[in-house]
Amino acid sequence: MHQSIPAHRQIATNVSITRRKERTSLHGVAALELQ
DSSP states (O other), X not given: OTTHHHHHHHHHHHHHHHHHHHHXXXXXXXXXXXX
């Protein structure tokens, strides 16, 4: 059961990364243009 803790952490980080990628893919161009 010790592997369940890091596994959950990796899943959480993967979800956050995927969400960031989705946001960057959608708003990344607009954000770069605004800057």
